[in-house]
Amino acid sequence: MHFSPILLHIPDGFLSTIVSLISWAITIAILSVAVKRTEKLDEKQVPLMGIMAAFIFAAQMINFPVAGGTSGHLLGGVLAAILLGPWAGMLVMTAVIGVQGLLLQDGGLLVMGANILNMGLLTAAIGFGLYKVGDGRKRTLKLGLAGLGAWLSVMAGALTTSLQLWLSGTARLDIVLPAMLGVHAVIGIGETLITVSALAFIFRTRPDLLDPAEGPARGGRGWIFVGAAISLFVLILSPLASSNPDGLERVAGDLGFLAQGKDAPFSILPDYTLPFLGEGAFSTIAAGIIGALVVAILVFFIIQSLRTAKKNA
Amino acid sequence: MHSNIFDRYLHNNSSIHRLAPQVKVVIAILFIFSNALLPDGDWLSFAISWAVILLLNWLARLNLGYTLKRSLIVLPFTLAAITALFSVPGKTLTIWQIGSLELILTDAGLIRFLSIIVRSWLSVQIAILLVATTKFPDLIHALEHLRLPKMLVTVIAFLYRYMSVLTDEVIRLMRARQARSAVLPGRNGGGSLLWRARTAGNMVGQLFLRSYERSDRIYHAMLSRGYSGHLRTLNQHELNINDWLIIALAFLLIAFLQLFAHSIG
Known part of the structure; x- marks a missing residue:
């Protein structure tokens, strides 16, 4: 049985002390806000969050066969944020990652701040932010946004994990980043498929639970900016950094890095640029946007197939 | 399956098992922190750290095979560190050519890679030791004592x-x-x-x-049973003077190890 769906649980020893501590600082700052916001809610919310944490933990075991012995899995950050609101979603994911690290040694203790940031906080923020755009709109759009958020959340996690590994001097940016992003671009599709179909199921059976009119826990429209900012960060920085690691490498020159061999063996779009547009930043950004479009089209087709399935049912 | 398959606690009655959980959490984190601070290629300090872990294992009367088997969990992630082999400048050992990618294996890169693996392997053994000797509910209670919200x-x-x-x-x-999901022999099952x-x-x-x-x-x-917003426990886990002495001792030992590692390196 697989308990950890994706290669994002960093063990101890892979991140330098300084990167671990900075990640902890960011994580603690965000979590303290999350705790303050959720403490205002009624006491019923705490058992609910606890059970939802167990739900995410168990749901990560549900898989579906893809091909050649690999299988699709759920990470769940986006689903948790949409079901419970962003702050509660973050706390739920923190509990899940914390228990995976503490009890199962799936992810280290000193690096847990980084793991929570990559898999819990970023995913919840991006997922809820994009979902919020669809407030009061059609269900189809909401599902599409959730699916896009799910894919981007996995990519965001892969991006920050690679950056942390690189900043720690554990991995070479020009290899680890395209490899991580390439693998997770595929893993993210599994996340999208499961998140969208799970939400569609809940929409069909208990739409009342997805009613946004619930008060402070749900978070305001400001989340749209947070979600958009992280999405842009992922869509712009990942192609830029993959195609031109030299710029980032110069910053970390004193960490003892060599900048050589720029070819990205695993990237889907070669070097994350479009050959006919040349090598510039514009080309890489265009490649990022095309990547996002591909996902959007994919999500559209999933929803189409879901609707026909509903009609047939 | 009604027992908790996730529980890694091993029933024993050793001095390590009896320690207050907060003490164990603090020492485990200190120890992992110390591993992270040890310089690359300082094999002697790594060996000393491992000797301490083995000693603790023995004191806790744990089966060494169990700890070693569980510690293999970090193996898959070593893939992420493999590029460290080629990223540190040093004396060239070999050059591999994969497509247009030229990978230069250096001695410094090799030392860096091995140090990352050893650090990770030592740290995970500490974490295994912690959960094998502490009941998880006690561990959770320790987190509350350590001022987690x-x-x-x-x-x-x-x-x-x-x-x-x-x-x-x-x-x-x-x-x-x-x-x-029945599948006929020779046919593919399970739709698209x-x-x-x-x-x-x-x-x-x-x-x-x-x-x-x-x-x-x-x-x-x-x-209906009187819940008022937080969980209660009968086990108070108050620290006594002995616990503080043990924390101080662990802190001193780790400080010595660090001094030693950084003065020879």
């Missing part, structure tokens, strides 16, 4: 209490899926990829509804 501790406690219940639920869902993904998604949705409704029942059951 009460609410987060409560969520973790709930997660721990119900993870095996909901995992059982998942196993039932998966068994039901398997029972309905989208169809399979949608089935998995429906299972997640179903699990959510069952969990949600269960949380409602649990909440009412707790209310």
Whole structure:
């Protein structure tokens, strides 16, 4: 049985002390806000969050066969944020990652701040932010946004994990980043498929639970900016950094890095640029946007197939 | 499956088992921190750290094979560090040519890679030692003593209490899926990829509804038993002077190890 769906649980020893501590600082700052916001809610919310944490933990075991012995899995950050609101979603994911690290040694203790940031906080923020755009709109759009958020959340996690590994001097940016992003671009599709179909199921059976009119826990429209900012960060920085690691490498020159061999063996779009547009930043950004479009089209087709399935049912 | 398959606690009655959980958490984190601070290629300090871990294992009367087997969990992630072999400038050992990618293996890169693996392997053994000698509910209680927000501790406690219940639920869902997924010999079973993904998604949705409704029942059951917002425990885990002495001793030993490692390196 697989308990950890994706290669994002960093063990101890892979991140330098300084990167671990900075990640902890960011994580603690965000979590303290999350705790303050959720403490205002009624006491019923705490058992609910606890059970939802167990739900995410168990749901990560549900898989579906893809091909050649690999299988699709759920990470769940986006689903948790949409079901419970962003702050509660973050706390739920923190509990899940914390228990995976503490009890199962799936992810280290000193690096847990980084793991929570990559898999819990970023995913919840991006997922809820994009979902919020669809407030009061059609269900189809909401599902599409959730699916896009799910894919981007996995990519965001892969991006920050690679950056942390690189900043720690554990991995070479020009290899680890395209490899991580390439693998997770595929893993993210599994996340999208499961998140969208799970939400569609809940929409069909208990739409009342997805009613946004619930008060402070749900978070305001400001989340749209947070979600958009992280999405842009992922869509712009990942192609830029993959195609031109030299710029980032110069910053970390004193960490003892060599900048050589720029070819990205695993990237889907070669070097994350479009050959006919040349090598510039514009080309890489265009490649990022095309990547996002591909996902959007994919999500559209999933929803189409879901609707026909509903009609047939 | 009604026992908690996730529990890594090994019943024993040793001095390590009897230590207050907060003490063990603090020392474990200090020790892992110390590993992270040891310089690359300082094999002597790594060996000393491992000797201490082995000693603790012996004091806790744990089976060494168990710890070593569990410590292999970090292996898959070593893939992420493999590029460290080629990223540190030093004396060239060999050059590999993969496509247009030229990988230069240096001695410094090799030392860096091995140090990362050893650090990770030592740290995970410490974590294994911690959960093998501390009951997880006590560990959760220790987190509360270490000033983690009460609410987060409560969520973790709930997660721990119900993870095996909901995992059982998942196993039932998966068994039901398997029972309905017969495959004829020589034929491919189970529809298109989208169809399979949608089935998995429906299972997640179903699990959510069952969990949600269960949380409602649990909440009412707790209310009727006097729940007022936080969990109580009979085990107070107050630190006495001995516990403080042990923390101080561990701190001193780690400081010595660091001084030693950094003065020779």
